[in-house]
Amino acid sequence: MGTIGIVGGMGPMAGLRVARLIVEHTVAERDQDHPNLVVVSNPAGIVDRSEFLTNRADINPAIGIADSLARLAAAGVSVAGLACNSAHAEPIFAATLSLLKTQRIDIELLHMIDLTVEEVSRRLGAGSRVGILGTLGTIQADLYGERLRKRGFETLTLPTHADLVAIHDVVYCPIRGVKANSKRVSDWAIDTLGEAIRHLNSMGADVIILACTELPLILEQSRSNDCHQLDPSLILARALLERVAPGRWVD
Amino acid sequence: MGTIGIVGGMGPMAGLRVARLIVEHTVAERDQDHPNLVVVSNPAGIVDRSEFLTNRADINPAIGIADSLARLAAAGVSVAGLACNSAHAEPIFAATLSLLKTQRIDIELLHMIDLTVEEVSRRLGAGSRVGILGTLGTIQADLYGERLRKRGFETLTLPTHADLVAIHDVVYCPIRGVKANSKRVSDWAIDTLGEAIRHLNSMGADVIILACTELPLILEQSRSNDCHQLDPSLILARALLERVAPGRWVD
Numbered sequence: 001m002g003t004i005g006i007v008g009g010m011g012p013m014a015g016l017r018v019a020r021l022i023v024e025h026t027v028a029e030r031d032q033d034h035p036n037l038v039v040v041s042n043p044a045g046i047v048d049r050s051e052f053l054t055n056r057a058d059i060n061p062a063i064g065i066a067d068s069l070a071r072l073a074a075a076g077v078s079v080a081g082l083a084c085n086s087a088h089a090e091p092i093f094a095a096t097l098s099l100l101k102t103q104r105i106d107i108e109l110l111h112m113i114d115l116t117v118e119e120v121s122r123r124l125g126a127g128s129r130v131g132i133l134g135t136l137g138t139i140q141a142d143l144y145g146e147r148l149r150k151r152g153f154e155t156l157t158l159p160t161h162a163d164l165v166a167i168h169d170v171v172y173c174p175i176r177g178v179k180a181n182s183k184r185v186s187d188w189a190i191d192t193l194g195e196a197i198r199h200l201n202s203m204g205a206d207v208i209i210l211a212c213t214e215l216p217l218i219l220e221q222s223r224s225n226d227c228h229q230l231d232p233s234l235i236l237a238r239a240l241l242e243r244v245a246p247g248r249w250v251d
Numbered sequence: 252m253g254t255i256g257i258v259g260g261m262g263p264m265a266g267l268r269v270a271r272l273i274v275e276h277t278v279a280e281r282d283q284d285h286p287n288l289v290v291v292s293n294p295a296g297i298v299d300r301s302e303f304l305t306n307r308a309d310i311n312p313a314i315g316i317a318d319s320l321a322r323l324a325a326a327g328v329s330v331a332g333l334a335c336n337s338a339h340a341e342p343i344f345a346a347t348l349s350l351l352k353t354q355r356i357d358i359e360l361l362h363m364i365d366l367t368v369e370e371v372s373r374r375l376g377a378g379s380r381v382g383i384l385g386t387l388g389t390i391q392a393d394l395y396g397e398r399l400r401k402r403g404f405e406t407l408t409l410p411t412h413a414d415l416v417a418i419h420d421v422v423y424c425p426i427r428g429v430k431a432n433s434k435r436v437s438d439w440a441i442d443t444l445g446e447a448i449r450h451l452n453s454m455g456a457d458v459i460i461l462a463c464t465e466l467p468l469i470l471e472q473s474r475s476n477d478c479h480q481l482d483p484s485l486i487l488a489r490a491l492l493e494r495v496a497p498g499r500w501v502d
Contacts (some may be wrong), residue, residue: 002293011282012274016267019290023263024434029425031262031294039270040292040326043282044252074325075291174280183275 002244003036005077005107009043009069010061010084013182014213014233016041018083021237027250035245038075040068049086050137050168061087062095069096070105079108079243081236085134085211088113089141108243115239116209116232117147123230124206126152131205133158133196134212138166144211155201158196166192171214178214190222197229253495254287256328256358258319260294261312261335264433265464265484267292269334272488278501286496289326291319300337301388301419312338313346320347330359330494332487336385336462338358339364340392359494366490367460367483368398374481375457377403382456384409384447385434387419395462407454409447417443422465429465441473448480 004022008015019039028034046064051057065087072080082088087096088111102106120130130153132144145155158164170193171177193215200208209230210216216231225238238249255273259266279285302308309371316338323331333339338347339362350360371381381404384393390402396406409415421444422429427437444466451459460481461467467482489500 003293004370008288009282009285012285012288013271016270016274016290019267019292020264020271023267023292028433029431030423031260031299031430034260034263034292034294035297037259037263037290037292038322038326039288039292041274041285041288041290042254043285044287046282048282071326074327075289075322076325172281179282180280181281182279197443221459 002078002241003038003076005080006039007065007072007080007082008041009046009068010049011085011179011214012041012043013217014061015039015083017213017217018081018233018237022081022241025249025251027239027248035241038072038077040071049084049089049092050135052092053086053089053137053141060092060095062092062099064094064103065092066103067101069100069107069109070103073075073105073107075089077107079110079240080186081110081112081240083148083213083233085112085143085213085232086137086141089137089143098110110231110236110239112236113143113147115235117151118146119230119235120148120153120207121151129154129156129204130207131156131200131203131208132211133167133200133208135171138211139164144209155202156200156205158199163196163199168197170218171212178217182217184220185218186227187204189218193218194222199239207251253329254289254327254492255392255495256331258316258323258331258333259290259292260297260319261300261333261338262430262465263292263294265466266290266334268464268468269332269484269488272485273492276488276500276502277492278499286492287324289328291322293319300335300343301338301386303343304337304340304388304392311343311346311352312493313343317349317350317354317356320351320358320360321354322498324356324358328358330361330491332361332363332491334395334464334484336363336483337388337392338390340394361487361490363487364394364398367481368395368402370481370486371399371404371410371458372402375404377477378405379457380405380407380455382451382454382459383449383462384418384459384466386422387405387415389462390415395460407451407456409450414447414450421469422463426427429468430485433468436469436472440469444469445473
């Protein structure tokens with residue numbers, strides 16, 4: 001049996017959440033029924049992805065991500081995922097793969113965005129409308145949009161720059177954002193995200209991708225039960241478990 | 252700055268919870284403000300601690316614990332803790348330290364029970380009554396009792412074997428226990444633990460140590476607010492953070 005690895009720290013709570021989802025969704029009666037799992041959360045070593053993608057930081061986050069993957073490999077990990085959507089933008093993800101190769105880090109790296117797009121294709125027919133909520137880095141990199149439109153989906157994002165900045169701030173604001181308030185998210189963050197979801201729904205979204213690993217942390221605390229949202233962290237968690245312990249995932 | 256390590260898997264959710272407590276209680280505005288942290292959760296590699304301590308398993312869990320510590324060290328960890336109370340029983344903890352030495356694993360290992368007993372001494376005067384709730388392994392090993400009585404405290408445990416078995420089952424029962432139901436604990440587990448707490452309170456406990464890392468998982472889901480309980484996982488989390496990032500813990 002292999003060992004699952006998670007590159008966390010982007011942010012720290014979102015990384016731990018992927019591990020938690022695996023534990024919660026594993027069929028188990030006792031500790032020993034659970035898969036082997038390692039989380040490396042070295043946030044200070046990884047440049048902010050959105051800062052890099054919007055040209056406000058020069059150092060590629062791939063360097064820190066590859067370092068975390070090297071640590072996971074040293075701890076015995078065979079297959080890993082990155083608990084961050086924007087880390088999958090081509091300039092970061094391709095550089096990460098390249099570093100794995102040159103540093104001879106032997107680890108299989110899953111691609112959360114590709115897995116999510118496959119899940120959308122399984123659930124919805126072509127022509128369906130897919131809403132996307134994420135940070136500015138993810139939206140500007142068009143991480144989901146390009147892949148989804150290639151498969152015949154229509155994609156929807158919030159219409160104005162102010163709307164997009166609001167969701168970015170829900171994640172990043174040092175006062176009221178999730179990253180700064182992981183123990184208890186602010187009412188403002190809950191309300192702003194809820195409003196954005198209603199907005200995309202009113203635009204006709206058949207499903208909404210929560211394209212930032214911090215956003216589901218808000219919904220968990222707001223007790224939202226909307227099943228029209230798709231959580232890439234959950235899809236990654238399931239794929240990681242399937243890789244080392246097929247058939248052990250329970251919804 | 253050092254890297255915090257957590258030996259999880261005993262059980263898996265309790266291990267992740269220690270990491271979560273560190274993230275929740277770190278003063279941080281952004282990802283990069285959080286400490287470096289690694290969790291190794293290799294549950295299948297670690298023999299059940301209670302089974303070993305009650306002579307129903309021959310292999311010392313220390314072997315698996317030392318293996319997890321070796322993986323943490325390989326991932327760059329400098330200071331670590333075990334997210335399991337019974338793993339601190341002398342036959343297991345001493346063997347773990349011995350394996351670290353012979354295998355030349357260079358990692359500082361904190362002692363959750365010693366830290367908790369120190370915390371009790373800070374909070375309460377000698378002669379105070381300390382209730383202890385835990386699995387049969389922890390209770391039979393008298394993990395907290397011996398240390399607390401040496402410092403002049405009176406210790407209280409549930410009076411009958413049936414009461415003790417009930418709390419053990421709250422953790423271990425493959426149908427209704429926490430280990431088998433980490434996503435949503437059973438009402439039976441919530442009720443049984445609540446009853447045990449009331450029982451120790453009625454016996455005059457000034458504080459109750461939740462001496463199994465799974466028990467706080469139940470109280471978190473039951474929304475209990477009793478501040479007369481002491482959570483060793485929280486005390487370990489704080490000590491680990493203080494070791495790598497002094498002054499960054501916020502209650």
